[in-house]
Amino acid sequence: MNNTLGACDCGAVHHPLTVEKIAVGEHALDQELPAYVKAASFQKVAVICDETTEQIAGKKLMAILHEKAEAASVKLEANAAGDVTADEKTLVSALIGIPLDTDVLIAAGAGTIHDIVRFCAFQRGIPFISVPTAPSVDGFTSAGAPLILKGKKQTIQTTAPIALFADLELLRKAPQKMIAAGFGDMLGKVTSLADWEISRLLADEPYCPAAAAITKEALEQCLLRIDDIAAKTREGIEKLMESLIISGLVMLVLDHSRPASGGEHHLSHYLEMKALENQKRQVLHGAKVGCAAIMLADIYRSLTETTWSDEHAEKTVRSAYENLPAGETMEGWMRRVGGPVSLEELDVDEHLLTEALAHAHHLRDRYTGLKIINQYGLLPEMRQNVKHERG
Ligand SMILES: [Zn+2]
Ligand SMILES: [Zn+2]
Structure with missing residues (x-):
């Protein structure tokens, strides 16, 4: 992406990607993520999840990270309607829950958890790592956090993840x-x-023709594998996740x-x-x-x-x-x-x-x-x- 968009001379601004590592695969969580945390010398990690994603990924992450760094888990609570929302209450309780000397956050969840973690990472001035638990949205790598402030949705410019680890076996189990x-x-x-x-x-x-072409290609990759996506095959989920990531990265490059x-x-x-x-x-x-x-x-x-x-x-x-x-x-x-x-x-x-x-x-x-x-x-x-x- 850096090469294709970096070489594009359409006249639009192309920002260099700041995401250091993206892994989509079978061992993204149990091998690549801990290796990355160790190589980056992170000492204190906080994993942010909710009731559901704690079961799917949070506990597993805590066990995996245990040997590489000190890990804390922060569980977000759902509101009366049963949703975890990125509102003031949740944002403040997330910030309170994250130990003060934490040097990296991990978002273990889908879109909303990512938005909450994005905001917290930005406020604390520390990076965050994305661990999607479902291929549900193209905004995992985005820098903007749509938050619900005073009951209204507002997108706040925060920070993009420094790395993303998408475990295919985990994603295949998504509803x-x-x-x-x-x-x-x-x-x-x-x-x-x-x-x-x-x-x-x-x-x-x-307008950037290269960015349009990359996004179009990502869409076509999904359309070619509709039945695989429907059947949650490895290949289908891999293509869907890749397409979502690519679409998100294009937005990041163009800002x-x-x-x-x-x-x-x-x-x-x-x-x-x-x-x-x-x-x-x-x-x-x-x-x-x-x-x-x-x-x-x-x-x-x-x-x-x-x-x-x-x-x-x-x-x-x-x-x-x-x-x-x-x-x-x-x-x-x-x-x-x-x-x-x-x-x-x-x-x-x-x-x-x-x-x-x-x-x-x-x-x-x-x-x-x-x-x-x-x-x-x-x-x-x-x-x-x-x-x-x-x-
Ligand atoms: Zn969207
Ligand atoms: Zn361009």
Whole structure:
């Protein structure tokens, strides 16, 4: 990645990767992680987990690390709804739980635990190591931590992990819905990559063809192995995890999330904020993203058949969206991995969906198809083309 993006002369800023080591494999945890901790001369490690990930990885890590360093375990507690959330309460109790002389943190969990650890590492001024327990999201290597502060989601710039160890046997045991969520986060690249082109052509936003190609390749790797991912074979889970990591690293190099996050992510974020406001239990990020991408693919495709006031925009939209797969095709992919295919399935009613389609584009100052349909007043027309119920 450093070589390909380092050699790219697109004019965009490419930050050198600061992640020292990434291991995806059979012995990532029992051999490569302790060897890394020893080589880096870390003396005091704190493993951050929750009730579930303590059983899956936390205890194992404590046993493995025991001989190499002094290890402490910090267990995060779920809220009344049963979720571990990255809110003030959890962040402070994590910081209190981490012994003062700790020199490295290990995030043993999925996305939220990583966000909590990212914040703690940044606050303490120490590095952290990522140990994903499910291939559920592409943000493990990200530097931004989406936190819930005063009941609102805000992304704080913190720090990326210095190393990542993904144990395939452990990841293969992840629940199907988390694997499907990881696949859904990748499926979101179908629309995010097309939206990135739109933002380049219509709003002159920074674009890197090499980064787009790498992200596209990662998506294609997943699509080639849908059945392997569904069956949780070694190869399937390896490819899914690798693709998620690659997508995350591309964002880190560019220091923005445009290749991996378009209209589908804005819809997902909007729904997440609403769930937070209404104190509803959160749905997995990748599940929302996947369902939103399936719906948007159809909306974007129908946008190419519409004529409106701006000829240039119309032409650009056609070139960016006309080759998108049909929502029905994407639905088939998602079904195969056992994931949800419509936002209705995720308890989003018509009213909330209409609201999200009309307002989610305000969340980010970024040009997307979602912004276009609102900007040109095409929402009512597009809305008729949206299939809310699927399957
Ligand atoms: Zn995502
Ligand atoms: Zn570039």
